[in-house]
Amino acid sequence: MTVKAILATILTDELTRRGMSSLTRSDCEEIVERLTELELTLAAREISNKREP
Structure with missing residues (x-):
């Protein structure tokens, strides 16, 4: 799954969870966090995986 697809899924889930069709500034800040x-x-995880033989 690409990063864009993951982000789209997360944002869609957040909107659905909040029962909203748009996000407030505080919602955006929480999601960005x-x-x-x-x-x-x-x-x-990627760095850790590269170090393991």
Whole structure:
């Protein structure tokens, strides 16, 4: 799954979960925070996988 597809899925899920058709500024900030955490987790996993024989 591509990064764009993952982001689209996350945003769609967030909208559905919140019962909304648009996002407020605070909603966007929360989603960006979650995506940043996800990005860092994936980067750490990638680095860890490269170090393992």
